[in-house]
Amino acid sequence: MSSASTPVAIRNSLVVEGVSAQAPRGLDVVAEAAPRLTWRTVTDVPDWTQQSAELELTTSSGTSTASVSGSDSVLVEWPFTPLAPRDDVVLRVRVTGSDGSTSQWSRPLRIRAGFLAEGEWVATPVGLAHPATGAQPGLARTVFEVSGDVASAVLYATALGVYQASVNGTDVDDQVLKPGWTPYQWRLVHETTDVTGLLVPGANVLGIRFAGGWATERYGFRGQAAPFYTEQPSVAGQLVITYTDGTREVVATDSGWRAVPGPVTASGIYAGDDHDQQLERSGWDRPGYDDGDWPAVTVREALVTPTARNSPVVRRIEEVAVREVITTPSGRTVLDFGQNLVGRLRLTVDGPAGTVITLRHAEVLEHDELGTRPLRQAKATDTLTLAGAGPVTWEPEFTFHGFRYAEVDGWPGTFDPTAVTAQVIHSDMERTGWFASSHDLVDRLHENVVWGLRGNFLYVPTDCPQRDERLGWTGDIQVFAPTASFLYDVHSFLSSWLTDLELEQRHAAGIVPFVVPSVLAGRVRPAAAWGDAATVVPTVLHERFGDERVLADQLASMRAWTDVIVGRSGERHLWEGQFQFADWLDPSAPPERPAEAKTHPDIVATAYVFRSADLTARAATLLGEAAVAETYAAIAERVRQAFLAEYVTPAGRLVSDAQTGYALAIMFDLAPAEQQQALGDRLAELVRSGGYTIGTGFVGTPIVADALTRTGHLETATRLLTQTACPSWLYPVTMGATTIWERWDSMLADGTINPGEMTSFNHYALGAVADWLHRVVAGLAPATxxxxxxxxxxxxxxxxxxxxxxxxxxxxxxxxxxxxxxxxxxxxxxxxxxxxxxxxxxxxxxxxxxxxxxxxxxxVAVADTGRPAVSVDMTLAELVDDPEAFAATIGAIAEIDPATADDLRRHTAWLPGRQVKELFERVPQDARDRVVGAFGALNASRAG
Known part of the structure; x- marks a missing residue:
C-alpha cells in the first residue's frame, strides 16, 4: 500500500535514554555522549511491523541522517557521531512499514548534552566559614559580568547536601532537594541547566540556597544515630557562558564567593525546616545588593568529581487540598488531606511579626489525636516565624514528610483551610500502568500500591518516607521491582540506583549492604532476599524494558554477590545457621521480633542462593558469556539438589511446613515438575487451614498468589486476595488505609497503633501482589x-x-x-x-x-454457587470454605464474647478432620446457642 492510502502517525514518540528532564521544558538533558533511542509508532493499520526507520540529527554544523533496517525501535544504539559537552541538537524519526507505508517525521526532540569533558569540572565545594550549629543552612553568592552577546549559558551544580540555585533572583528550575541522595563518597551527581534566558548584560548574580539534607543527617537506631557523611553542607557549581563570538567564560565556586546563614535556621530530613522570615535578606541574589558584611566562604574538601544526572529529577507533582479540619479531644487543630502522601505543606498567611506557626505531621490518628509514635526520633515538624510584612506564601524547602494529617499550631486569627495545601513530591517518572476491576476494595488496594510507590521513589527506592529511617532497603525493592516496572517507567531510576549498589558492594568485598546508600553503622553482612537485589533487579529491568545493557553493566555485581553467598553455603551448598531477615514480618511473628517467621530462615537463604546463581547464569547466557553461564548453572544445580535433599520430602512436604517455603520452591523452580503439584496442594491446604488469611511476610507475600495459581489453586488465591479479616491485603483497606502498611496490623482493630517499635503506614513491599493482579487477574505480561x-x-x-x-x-x-x-x-x-x-x-x-x-x-462453566445445609457436625474445612457460614459462626460468637471469637478466627486450624462442634469447647453456652440459631437462619435462607 502507498503511504497516502495507509497513513502512519507518530505522536511524541521519540524517547532518548538517560534524560533528566530538567528545565526549561522541551529541552531533554542527556548524561552520555551516545544515548540509546526508542520510538513508538501509532497507527490504525492492523498487523503493522516496522521495516525500516530513518533518523535525522540537526546540529550547529548541519543535518545528517541514519537508517535502521528491520523492526528495531527500542533502545536502538546511537547511530551518529557521539555528542560533545553542551551540544544542542534536534532529532527526528520516521518509519516505513512492511506494507510500504512511510510516516511523517515525528515531532522534533531537542537534546542537550549534559555531561562535562574529562577534567572540565573546576568548581570547588564551598560552605559557611563559621557555622554556629551543626548542619547549618546558608546562602552563597557571587557577582559576575556578562560582557557580550550570549549564545548559551549552562549551569552545572551540585551539593554535599541539598540546594537550589538562582540567577538574578529567579530559580533556575522547578526541582526540589537537588541533587538527591547517592553514596556521596563514591558518587555525586550534578544538574545541568540551561540558564541563557536569565542572564542580562553587565552585572549578574549567581546565588545558591543550601542545607544539609541527607549529607548531614544522623543515621542509626536505638540511640546510635550519628552523622555519616559530613557535619556541614557544601555546594559547588560552575556557570559556563559561551558568547556568540565563540569565546567562553566559566564562573565557578571558589574562595572568592561569600556566604552567610539564611532564614532557614535549622533543617533536617527527619526533623523538618525552621524558617524565620525576620532573617530574610531581600534582594540578596540580585544585582545591586550590598554584600560587604558577608564573610568569604570556606573551601571544603571534594569527595569525588560529580557526574551528570542520569535519573529522574524530583518535582512537585500534585497539589492536594484539605479534606477536613478536625478539632481533637485535646483541642488541637488537625488537617486531614484524605490521602497518605509524601511532600510538605504550602500555606498563605498573614500575622504579626514574631508569630510562630508550627506544623506537625503524621500518617494516622490514634484515638483521634495525631499518631506520632511511629515516627520514633523524627520530629517531622516545620516552623514558620512571620516577619509581619503582609501576606506570604511559604513552604519548607529542604525537607519532606510522609503524612495524611498535619497539626497546625499558632495560626494567627481564624484558620482558613483553603490557605493550606499539600505539595506531593517524588521522582518525576512517567506513569505507565493501570488496573481496574469490579471489586472496589481490590481497586483501592491497587491505588494504595500506586501511592506507596510514589511516596517511596524519591531519588532512592526507600522503605518508608516518614520516620527516622527512609533508607534504600534492598529487600523491599527486590520484591517490588516487577510491580514498580509496570506502574511507572522506573528504568533510569533503578538503573542509577544499581550503579550505587555496585559501588557500595565494591567497597564491601562483594557484599550487598542492607541499605543502599549504605549508612548504617556496624559490620556489613549478607542477608538473603535483601542482597539478592543485585541479581533480581537487573533481571527485572531486562525483562520489563528489554534492556540487555543493564545486565552487562551489572553482571560483575551479580557474580560478586553470588560468589559471596555461595561461599557462605560451604561444602553442603546450604546457607544455614547465619544471620537472616528471612520471611520478615510474617504475621505470626511477635511485634518486637519481626524476623521470627514460620518458614525457617535457612530455607529462605538457600532458596535465594539458588535464585541468584540461576539468574547470574541466565544473564551470562544472554550476554554470550558461555563459560560464566556454565559455572553458575552448575552452582545453581548443586544448590538445588542440596535444597531438595535437605528440606523436601519425596512426597512433596517441606521440613519447615509453612507457606513461604512452598511458594519459594514452586516459583524459583527448585522442585522438579513431578513434585510441583504436591507442593502446591500442600500450600493450598495451609492457606485454607489458616482461614484464608495471610501467612507470609516480605519474602512469601509477593509470590504466594502466583504459586497457588501455577499449581491450579486459583480459587484459593482468590479467597486470599479478597479476605478482609486481619491479616490480609484488604484488612488495611477496610481500616481506611490509603497506602500499603508495613505490618499487616499496623493499626489494630480498636484504632490503636501496633505496639511494635517499628510501624509504618507507607511501605510498598507487601503491595508487590499488584504484579499478580496485572499479569494473572487482568492477564497482561511480557512474553519476551x-x-x-x-x-x-x-x-x-x-x-x-x-x-x-x-x-x-x-x-x-x-x-x-x-x-x-x-x-x-x-x-x-x-x-x-x-x-x-x-x-x-x-x-x-x-x-x-x-x-x-x-x-x-x-x-467457561459458572461455578455452582449453591450452598449445602450447615450444621455443627460439618468439618472445620467445610466451614471455612463456606464464607457465609464462617462469617455467621464468628459473628455469632463475637456477639457474646468478641475476644474469644477473634482468638478462634486467628488461631484455629481449619482442618477436614475436625468438626464445628469442637469449637464449642472454647465458647460460652449462650454463644453456642447463637451459632446454632445462626445456622438455622442460614439454612432457611438457602432453602428459599
Whole structure:
C-alpha cells in the first residue's frame, strides 16, 4: 500500500535514554555522549511491523541522517557521531512499514548534552566559614559580568547536601532537594541547566540556597544515630557562558564567593525546616545588593568529581487540598488531606511579626489525636516565624514528610483551610500502568500500591518516607521491582540506583549492604532476599524494558554477590545457621521480633542462593558469556539438589511446613515438575487451614498468589486476595488505609497503633501482589523482554465481573480487559504496532496475534454457587470454605464474647478432620446457642 492510502502517525514518540528532564521544558538533558533511542509508532493499520526507520540529527554544523533496517525501535544504539559537552541538537524519526507505508517525521526532540569533558569540572565545594550549629543552612553568592552577546549559558551544580540555585533572583528550575541522595563518597551527581534566558548584560548574580539534607543527617537506631557523611553542607557549581563570538567564560565556586546563614535556621530530613522570615535578606541574589558584611566562604574538601544526572529529577507533582479540619479531644487543630502522601505543606498567611506557626505531621490518628509514635526520633515538624510584612506564601524547602494529617499550631486569627495545601513530591517518572476491576476494595488496594510507590521513589527506592529511617532497603525493592516496572517507567531510576549498589558492594568485598546508600553503622553482612537485589533487579529491568545493557553493566555485581553467598553455603551448598531477615514480618511473628517467621530462615537463604546463581547464569547466557553461564548453572544445580535433599520430602512436604517455603520452591523452580503439584496442594491446604488469611511476610507475600495459581489453586488465591479479616491485603483497606502498611496490623482493630517499635503506614513491599493482579487477574505480561511479544492470559476470578490492565510498553500502549456475562467471558486486547502477542484464553484456547485490537469470547462453566445445609457436625474445612457460614459462626460468637471469637478466627486450624462442634469447647453456652440459631437462619435462607 502507498503511504497516502495507509497513513502512519507518530505522536511524541521519540524517547532518548538517560534524560533528566530538567528545565526549561522541551529541552531533554542527556548524561552520555551516545544515548540509546526508542520510538513508538501509532497507527490504525492492523498487523503493522516496522521495516525500516530513518533518523535525522540537526546540529550547529548541519543535518545528517541514519537508517535502521528491520523492526528495531527500542533502545536502538546511537547511530551518529557521539555528542560533545553542551551540544544542542534536534532529532527526528520516521518509519516505513512492511506494507510500504512511510510516516511523517515525528515531532522534533531537542537534546542537550549534559555531561562535562574529562577534567572540565573546576568548581570547588564551598560552605559557611563559621557555622554556629551543626548542619547549618546558608546562602552563597557571587557577582559576575556578562560582557557580550550570549549564545548559551549552562549551569552545572551540585551539593554535599541539598540546594537550589538562582540567577538574578529567579530559580533556575522547578526541582526540589537537588541533587538527591547517592553514596556521596563514591558518587555525586550534578544538574545541568540551561540558564541563557536569565542572564542580562553587565552585572549578574549567581546565588545558591543550601542545607544539609541527607549529607548531614544522623543515621542509626536505638540511640546510635550519628552523622555519616559530613557535619556541614557544601555546594559547588560552575556557570559556563559561551558568547556568540565563540569565546567562553566559566564562573565557578571558589574562595572568592561569600556566604552567610539564611532564614532557614535549622533543617533536617527527619526533623523538618525552621524558617524565620525576620532573617530574610531581600534582594540578596540580585544585582545591586550590598554584600560587604558577608564573610568569604570556606573551601571544603571534594569527595569525588560529580557526574551528570542520569535519573529522574524530583518535582512537585500534585497539589492536594484539605479534606477536613478536625478539632481533637485535646483541642488541637488537625488537617486531614484524605490521602497518605509524601511532600510538605504550602500555606498563605498573614500575622504579626514574631508569630510562630508550627506544623506537625503524621500518617494516622490514634484515638483521634495525631499518631506520632511511629515516627520514633523524627520530629517531622516545620516552623514558620512571620516577619509581619503582609501576606506570604511559604513552604519548607529542604525537607519532606510522609503524612495524611498535619497539626497546625499558632495560626494567627481564624484558620482558613483553603490557605493550606499539600505539595506531593517524588521522582518525576512517567506513569505507565493501570488496573481496574469490579471489586472496589481490590481497586483501592491497587491505588494504595500506586501511592506507596510514589511516596517511596524519591531519588532512592526507600522503605518508608516518614520516620527516622527512609533508607534504600534492598529487600523491599527486590520484591517490588516487577510491580514498580509496570506502574511507572522506573528504568533510569533503578538503573542509577544499581550503579550505587555496585559501588557500595565494591567497597564491601562483594557484599550487598542492607541499605543502599549504605549508612548504617556496624559490620556489613549478607542477608538473603535483601542482597539478592543485585541479581533480581537487573533481571527485572531486562525483562520489563528489554534492556540487555543493564545486565552487562551489572553482571560483575551479580557474580560478586553470588560468589559471596555461595561461599557462605560451604561444602553442603546450604546457607544455614547465619544471620537472616528471612520471611520478615510474617504475621505470626511477635511485634518486637519481626524476623521470627514460620518458614525457617535457612530455607529462605538457600532458596535465594539458588535464585541468584540461576539468574547470574541466565544473564551470562544472554550476554554470550558461555563459560560464566556454565559455572553458575552448575552452582545453581548443586544448590538445588542440596535444597531438595535437605528440606523436601519425596512426597512433596517441606521440613519447615509453612507457606513461604512452598511458594519459594514452586516459583524459583527448585522442585522438579513431578513434585510441583504436591507442593502446591500442600500450600493450598495451609492457606485454607489458616482461614484464608495471610501467612507470609516480605519474602512469601509477593509470590504466594502466583504459586497457588501455577499449581491450579486459583480459587484459593482468590479467597486470599479478597479476605478482609486481619491479616490480609484488604484488612488495611477496610481500616481506611490509603497506602500499603508495613505490618499487616499496623493499626489494630480498636484504632490503636501496633505496639511494635517499628510501624509504618507507607511501605510498598507487601503491595508487590499488584504484579499478580496485572499479569494473572487482568492477564497482561511480557512474553519476551521489553514486551516485543506480549503475553495475554487473563484468569477471571470468581466473584469478579471484570478486570482490566493497561500498560505503556516500549512499543506503545497495550491493554487487556475481560468481562463476565453468565458463562461467557469476553476478552478485548490491544497489541501495539511492531509487536505481537501470545494469547491463552479462559477456555484454554491458545493463539498468536499481531498488532491491533482483538476480541474473543470464551465459554467457561459458572461455578455452582449453591450452598449445602450447615450444621455443627460439618468439618472445620467445610466451614471455612463456606464464607457465609464462617462469617455467621464468628459473628455469632463475637456477639457474646468478641475476644474469644477473634482468638478462634486467628488461631484455629481449619482442618477436614475436625468438626464445628469442637469449637464449642472454647465458647460460652449462650454463644453456642447463637451459632446454632445462626445456622438455622442460614439454612432457611438457602432453602428459599
Amino acid at each position: 523482554p521489553g514486551y516485543g511479544v506480549i503475553r495475554i492470559a487473563p484468569q477471571p476470578l470468581t466473584g469478579f465481573d471484570f478486570a482490566e490492565a493497561r500498560h505503556l510498553t516500549p512499543y506503545g500502549p497495550a491493554s487487556v480487559r475481560w468481562d463476565r456475562d453468565g458463562d461467557q467471558i469476553r476478552v478485548v486486547a490491544e497489541v501495539p504496532p511492531n509487536s505481537s502477542a501470545e494469547v491463552s484464553l479462559p477456555d484454554g484456547q491458545e493463539l498468536t496475534v499481531r498488532s491491533g485490537r482483538h476480541t474473543w469470547t470464551s465459554t
